[in-house]
Amino acid sequence: MVSRLYEVRDAERLRDLCGPHHRHLTLLETRLKTYGLQAESQGGGIRLSGTQEGVSIAEAALADFERRLRGGGEPSEMELDGALQAAQSPSQSFTGLRGLKKSVTAMTRGQAKYLDILANPDNALVFGVGPAGTGKTFLAVATGVAELNAGIRQRLIVTRPAVEAGEKLGFLPGTLEEKVDPYMLPIWDSLRELMGQEQMERRMARGEIEVAPIAFMRGRTLKNAFVIVDEAQNTTAAQMKMVLTRLGRDSRMVVTGDPDQVDLPGNQESGLKQGLRILKDVEGISVHRLTAADVVRHGLVSRIIDAYAASGES
Numbered sequence: 001m002v003s004r005l006y007e008v009r010d011a012e013r014l015r016d017l018c019g020p021h022h023r024h025l026t027l028l029e030t031r032l033k034t035y036g037l038q039a040e041s042q043g044g045g046i047r048l049s050g051t052q053e054g055v056s057i058a059e060a061a062l063a064d065f066e067r068r069l070r071g072g073g074e075p076s077e078m079e080l081d082g083a084l085q086a087a088q089s090p091s092q093s094f095t096g097l098r099g100l101k102k103s104v105t106a107m108t109r110g111q112a113k114y115l116d117i118l119a120n121p122d123n124a125l126v127f128g129v130g131p132a133g134t135g136k137t138f139l140a141v142a143t144g145v146a147e148l149n150a151g152i153r154q155r156l157i158v159t160r161p162a163v164e165a166g167e168k169l170g171f172l173p174g175t176l177e178e179k180v181d182p183y184m185l186p187i188w189d190s191l192r193e194l195m196g197q198e199q200m201e202r203r204m205a206r207g208e209i210e211v212a213p214i215a216f217m218r219g220r221t222l223k224n225a226f227v228i229v230d231e232a233q234n235t236t237a238a239q240m241k242m243v244l245t246r247l248g249r250d251s252r253m254v255v256t257g258d259p260d261q262v263d264l265p266g267n268q269e270s271g272l273k274q275g276l277r278i279l280k281d282v283e284g285i286s287v288h289r290l291t292a293a294d295v296v297r298h299g300l301v302s303r304i305i306d307a308y309a310a311s312g313e314s
Helices: 011-018 020-031 052-070 077-087 109-119 136-149 176-195 197-205 237-244 271-278 299-311
Strands: 002-007 038-042 045-050 125-129 155-160 209-213 225-229 252-257 285-289
Touching (some): 011 045, 020 038, 109 285, 125 136, 125 271, 136 155, 136 176, 176 197, 176 209, 197 209
Parallel strands (some): 125 252, 155 225
Antiparallel strands (some): 002 045, 038 045
């Protein structure tokens, strides 16, 4: 057993590393309990005790956590969890995206591989599938914004089907655009976080950013664009074929969705499920599957996903 002090000279940074009521230190101890780790705040740092390996992992995680905070990351348990994943996978490079309002770094091994795939411009069509909370859409939007900011693409287009989980568009007031706008809110929220309101509105006014229902894609050829098809599990087979064949010259497309959460009425087959089956051996198409281990929402979410999966019930 060893004991070492992880030095933190800035009092405010020490508070962020420890977390409110020392929740971050408790998380460290829980995640590294097999190493007998104990973490206590001391004047000028954090006292780490446990096996040699456990203390070394904790030091590496705290150092990465600090780096994320300096880059604009939130002092949250999710960021610390990501730092711990990186510390326990020293041979894996946890990719980050630059040129954004806030730094974006993979927080799990699955996300790191997904970002590596997204960062490769040779991957013209990428399927990112997995449960809610795995970051599949947010990381795709972040990659699209990074390419737009860098001038690699002229436009960022995000589309999703207007199919609701147990709700009906027809009962909502307003025009079609006003009806579907609430279903685009997660995309707007991501864009605001990554670009800021002012830049987002400026690029929208210039036609560089478009967020629209999938029906608006019919008959178009999407050139020099980064295209994201979100909630693709709710596309019909015809919609999926239609949107995939919109891909134009110098464009890339990312298709995201959760094949286990289909909201299509009746017994319609999900276009995402069919597309994954038909295109699995097509050269130039990349498929990456995220799992409950990649959920970066509340820690309880991954356990909920696992419980539902184990039950066999929808």
